[in-house]
Amino acid sequence: MWQFLTKYFRALAGSLFLLTVGVLIGKARGRLAEIAEFFGWKNPAKSYPIDFPEIPLSVLFPDSISLTLFDFDGQDGNVSALELVVLSALVRKHQPRSLFEFGTFDGRTTRNLAENAPETARVFTLDLPDDALAAARLNPKGDIKFAGKVETGYKYKHAPSAAKIIELKGDSSIFDFSPYHQSIDFIFIDGAHTESYVASDTRNALAMLRGGGVTLWHDCRPSCEGVTQVLNRFYKEDARFRNLRRIKGTNLALLCP
């Protein structure tokens, strides 16, 4: 209690200073931005334009598609309902035999990928091992915000489609992807979101992709520096990315031959 009160009154005094005399001091003014961001202010200096074109849903899906969807509502950390529809529809359209997901989380997306994939398809899904999740739980900030927040994959554990799902454990920056090289038809990247992780996940995804395969990234939005900067760079520098598109109305980026 003593520790809490010390912290509370220190924060109270600091905030009063910051919001009055502090506005005259440059260094203190920087802290105001941090507080405002905590309360939802979008900092324009932290916005990264997306340099590749958008593709409208009507172009991506000119024909009608039947889908099977579960857990439509979702929770913080999941893809949006529309993104879930788009991912499931892409699976129906491309009929992948093997799928790979970076970032299992609660397994909502994994289950929907599996439900819409062909009967004999396999869905590999990678998340951090339990000890790394436990460490992340003690430091629930920034990029690892969703690590260890829920039991990994609990949304598909008792579903019939669980038979199609293979759980993998490891940090994607050091995981051995070589057994999957050139054998995956559909990849969804939504693990760690820093530049170095997104770049390494992207390189590993390309190595796993079988000819004609599809890759998607989540969080392709101006406020997500890691994903946006890495994809802009690949689009500019790597000819294999010339068909890269942001799917209109979503935060999904799609690379499709």
Ligand SMILES: C[S@@+](CC[C@H](N)C(=O)[O-])C[C@H]1O[C@@H](n2cnc3c(N)ncnc32)[C@H](O)[C@@H]1O
């Ligand atoms: C935003 S969540 C994924 C959400 C999920 N795709 C969905 O739609 O419900 C990110 C997940 O990536 C996992 N993750 C974070 N860093 C990782 C890493 N280095 N390697 C593997 N998984 C990681 C987290 O534990 C978390 O479960």
